[in-house]
Amino acid sequence: MTGHIAMALNTLFLDLNSYFASVEQQVQPSLRGVPVAVAPITSDSGCCIAASYEAKAHGVRTGTRVGEARRLCPNIAIVDARPRLYVVMHNRMLRAIDTCIPVDEVHSIDEVSCVLDRVQREPARARELAVRIKGAIRAMCGECMRCSIGIAPNRPLAKLATDMQKPDGLVVLRDEDLEPGGGVLANLSAQELAGIGPKMMKRLEYAGIRTIGDLHARSASELRSLWGGVLGEKWYHWIRGADLPEAKSKKGSIGHQHVLAPEVRSVEGARAVAFRLLLKASSRLRHEKHAARKLSLAISFTSTDPSRPAAAWGSAGKDGDGFSESAALGDGCTDGATMLDALGVLWERALPLVRTRTPLLVSVTLHELVREESATLPLFGGERKDASVSKAMDTINQKFGANTLYTANVHDARQHASGGIAFRFVPNLGHADSVQARQRETASEAGSRHLAKQGARSSSGQGAKERARSDAELEALIEASLR
Ligand SMILES: [Mg+2]
Missing domain, CATH: 1.10.150 (DNA polymerase; domain 1)
Structure with a gap:
């Protein structure tokens, strides 16, 4: 395959610019035009997970320590991360794009790709489509929600194209641009x-x-x-522009399971085992140079019917007798922090069952494995070359990992596991998270002024009703910012 064969513009890749910071600027107009960094932990030792373009101009990046960000840019606004708000906005973004073209794949909370049809592949049409998508996002998500769009014959090149012009980029890579x-x-x-x-x-x-x-x-x-x-x-x-499918690993999954000893058949016991199994599986995954796209958690419980002891062992979840759910990990995940986040979310979903029954067998599996080299690193793709960011990322990972791995206090670990920002994982809005409870704690510790405005919610009984209400409130917050 050489440049002689005309390569069609198959893929449109969209990457929201400075996503978390842009969402905050959208819903808090006082932050527009000023340097903003978003951090899950706003004390000096915390890390920025997003910086607005005004902050980037001062050298603040994803991964910069909050203390360093304040030194680089004394008037920077450090904002507490609100993962749930970012997910609500993410879903609005999907709806906005869908008014123009179906979303083919969600790669991370701020990255999606679409497949262009025969008509849309014509360069002028493709460009026009991209402009329409930008307009739909502006209308439905707000003027601060800018994105870079790359259009190219294949996804690796389309993604690269989004990095070539920021913010608000639109780059089309055609055959003649590649040779x-x-x-x-x-x-x-x-x-x-x-x-x-x-x-x-x-x-x-x-x-x-x-x-x-x-x-x-x-x-x-x-x-x-x-x-x-x-x-x-x-x-x-x-x-050279060929649209070859991505490599799929022959290896299907890596998983571990553990039968709980009688003294640890408790909520905390099962939780500790689940996280330990994940760490085991993820280190094996990295050792074998694979990345995973899916994580699942299954828990079987002691039989409530004495006539069929431990009947559900091998069939957790299948017959409604156990818990079995999975979460997407994005395009190919190797980092522990993302997986811990995902497991934290699954764990929250399992909690109602684990609380009312006696856990017996816990299993954690990483599925849909791909070769590590073929996995993309969406959120940090554009900044991957920056050694300092990579180092900071390692620091974040170590921080999450260390807290979860070594802390003696399981509750602390849980806060991190379920309340952290998922870098490449888009949480499902349909289930509980403890993020807001944690944020409120962080906010009161740090004396945050922003969260107070949003109104703190009770962390007790995060039932479906309450979640629905809080999502509705977040939707209302975004709606109000559009006017
Ligand atoms: Mg982005």
Whole structure:
């Protein structure tokens, strides 16, 4: 496959700019036009998980410590993270895009991709569609919700295109832009390609490859041997615009299960085991160089019917006798923090059953595995090349991991596991989370002025009604900001 074959513009990739900070600027007009950073923990040691463009101008980035952000930008507004609000806005964004084109895949809370049909592939039409999508998002989500849209023959290139113009970008990569020798991409670092991580980049650099142009100069078989497999060959074609499917791992899943000893057949016992099993599975996943797209939690309970002891062991959830649910992990997840977040959410869903019955068997499984190199890193894709951000990310991961792994206080760990921001995981709104309870604690600790305005809600009895009400309140908050 070479440049002789015309490659259609198959994919539209959309990436909201400075997502969490933009949502806060949207719902709090006083924050518009000023430097804003969002942080789950607003004390100096906390990390910023998003920075507005005004804050970025001062060098504040995702991963910057709150203390450092204040030093870089003394008048910065540090805002408590409100994950639930970001999910409500995310769903509005999906509805807005859907008025223009169906969303094919959600990659993270602020990234989606769509497949263009025959008519939409025509470059002028594709551009027009992108402009319409931007307009729909502005109308339904607010003027602060800007996005970068990339349109290209395949997803890796469409995603790259969203990074080429920010904020409010619109980049179309056509055949003639890709040739010769990488065309407009020739001078970009190879690491701009989502899926080429720091480790792979080191290997490429060792072979004298720094840019996409350098990649172009190598043969398919050279790239194959550099990657140690077919993925290298795929990159050979992807950078030339071929729409090849992503690599799927042959390996289906990695999971562990554990039968609880009688003395730990309790809510806390089951919880501790579930998180331990996840850590075990995730480290095996990383060791085997895979990434997971799905996480599931299954819990079986001691039989309430003595005539069929432990009957539900092998069939947790299937017959309504146990709990079994899964959560999406985005496009291919390797990091523990995201998985812990996801498990925290699943755990909250399991809680009503675990509280009323006696847990016996806990199992945690990572599904839909892909090769690590082929997984994209959506939220941090554009900043992955930045070593300081990667380091800060490690710090965040270590922080979440350490708190969950080593703290003696299970309750503390739970706060982190279920209340953290999910970087690549879009929580389902249909279930309880303890985020707001935690936020309120954080807010009172930090003396936050913003959350107080939203009105604190009771953390007790987070029933469906209450959640529905709080979502309605968040919707109302967004609605009000549109006027
Ligand atoms: Mg983004």
